[in-house]
Amino acid sequence: MTAVGTGHAARSDAPVAGSTRARTPSRHLVRMRFMPGLDGLRAISVIAVLLYHAEVTWMPGGFLGVDVFFAISGYLITALLLAEFRNHHRIGMGQFYLRRARRLLPALFLVLAVVSLYAVIFLPEELEELRADVVAALTYSSNWWQIFRHQSYFEAAGRPPLLRHLWSLAVEEQFYLLWPLLLTGMLKLWKGRRAPMLLAIAGGVVASTVLMAVLSIARDYPVQDPSRVYFGTDTRISTMLGGAALAIVWAPWQLSPRIPREGRVGLDAVGLAALGALVLLFVNVNEFSPMLYRGGFTGIAIVSAAVIAVTVHPAAHLSHWILGRKPLRWVGERSYGIYLWHWPVYMVTRPGLDVGITGTANLALRLAITVGLAELSFRFVEQPIRQGALGRWWKELRTSTGPERSRLAGTGAAVAGLTLLAVLLVTVGLASGRKPPLPVSFDTRAAAAQSSTTTTTATATAVPGATPPPSTAPAAPPVPRVTAIGDSVMLGARPALEAALGDVYVDASVSRQFGNAIDIVRALKEQGRLSDIVVIHMGTNGVITDGHMQAMMDLLADRKRVIFVNLKVPRRWEGPDNSVLASWVPRYPNAVLVNWNAEGNAHPEFFYPDGYHLRPDGARYYAELIRQQAPVNP
Secondary structure: OOOOOOOOOOOOOOOOOOOOOOOOOOOOOOOOOOOOHHHHHHHHHHHHHHHOEEEEEEOOOOHHHHHHEEEEEHHHHHHHHHHHHHHOOOOHHHHHHHHHHHHHHHHHHHHHHHHHHHHHOHHHHHHHHHHHHHHHHHOOHEEEEEHHOOOOOOOOOOOHHHHHHHHHHHHHHHHHHHHHHHHHHHHHHHHOHHHHHHHHHHHHHHHHHHHHHHHHOOOOOOOOOOOOHHOOOOHHHHHHHHHHHHHHHOOOOOOOOOOOOOHHHHHHHHHHHHHHHHHHHHHOOOOOHHHHOOOHHHHHHHHHHHHHHHHOOOOOOOHHHOOOOOOHHHHOOOHHHHHHHHHHHOOOOOOOOEOOOOOOHHHHHHHHHHHHHHHHHHHHHHHHHOOOHHHHHHHHOOOOHHHHHHHHHHHHHHHHHHHHHHHHHHHHHHHHHOOOOOOOOOOOHHHHHHHHOOOOOOOOOOOOOOOOOOOOEEEEEEEOOOOEEEEHHHOOOHHHHHHHHOOOOEEOOOOOOOOHHHHHHHHHHHOOOOOOEEEEOOOOOOOOOOOHHHHHHHHHOOOOEEEEOOOOOOOOOOOHHHHHHHHHHOOOOEEEOOHHHHHHHHHHHHHHOOOEOHHHHHHHHHHHHHHHOOOOOO
């Protein structure tokens, strides 16, 4: 989500970007001109992310706003580096990293301090996890830390981590750390010639895209949780490299406002079409589309690059017509802070869980708090530091005398004291935080361990007095009366299901998708181990499609009773998934639907704070509803 400053400067009709040789003795120095349309593009992208994280149902692809930010960052950083290299025949690494730190760290430090203090006071149960997340944030390694911890971007039991969103900043900062070195090497090696540089960048894009696709196919993403490729720098860098390639062939100082009318019309048409395509992607794509992980993200990078190319061209009207409008520019200028603040704000204002306000009112509350905090950060922290307030204060302190010197020293001491106090409180609070033990039915680590055995062990009731046939080989276990297949919700309710149903085989696992359930049913049926009564409770972690239901019912059409349980989960796919279930179940005489959504909404006390995993009373109620639909003699 990093917002890179574009600067205000005059345009230069300079030769090829990155050239190390002056074409004429009077070659002009190049500077980055102001490009307001990029702020508007940032605004649209961050708004998409805000709506996506708010679970707005008509914005299922809002997470792609992050990819637009990646493309913008790749373009601007590369253009800035090329301009510096062209002007000075070198890139000042120290100054580059200092500018990045001055731009990015103040707001990040403020967010980390405020979130940590809030957790110390109000959310002590989050401190153990937050402590490690803060360290990862400070080292810009959040994405790899989340991969190492097997944290999912798409599912969380309980309150999601307060700093989960910093994965994208980590990806960008890792790019910022390495890219100036690589770009400098290419510029010197190939003396500013674009063709070999573009070929090398294209190789990086292809390698990253292929790696994501290979991992996606080999590990069955997104049927399995795709967070590894979603978080990974190696699989996400293609978008930033795409922006970098655009900067090499489309540097701002090379673009002239004086082009033929046909060229203007063509630019405007491409820009409007690409911007429209982005919006359509935001409202139509979802994170469970397989093609997204098999080249789709690179396709989105291409669309983003097209929008950027038109936006930065001085002859195009896209910026004037749409992206350069003041409201969008205002949001775009604060997009970095808005992104930093929105996730922790959202995680402590969950509708119906943390606050009683739900629906549109809750969204308005979240947006108001987020934008308010971002504005305060922008006005009183980010901008003053970017504009050299600390340097001016130090200079004035050294040169002033008398009361003025005392005033400046007092101001500095007060700020330093408050900062030190906050650091001490955060440090002590984080160091002393301990996560209270959770019941096994809600402990995701225990659940994951349990699920590894649940899928292979059937629970069956022995027949009293039965004599096993003589055989040296173990007898095949009898087919249980009921087979229940589900995800982490059913896994947590497994003891209650076993108590209510008796002779039941429960196959449930954390982070499971509907496609997994189809494979399990098929395998059990081929092995002759599928019961006449089958319970299916899937969809907690993602979308259910018509194709899923068709495939499932093709397998289960010969069963005596198929019990589907619909969803009570605070996710944007709850409504669409329940609609799919409601439309398919009545088509089959052997299928019934348990309306868990209605029952769950009527009993919020049944759920843990995440709103969908079940407390013991809720698990018993859930199991009883299923038992009522599972007759002894179906």
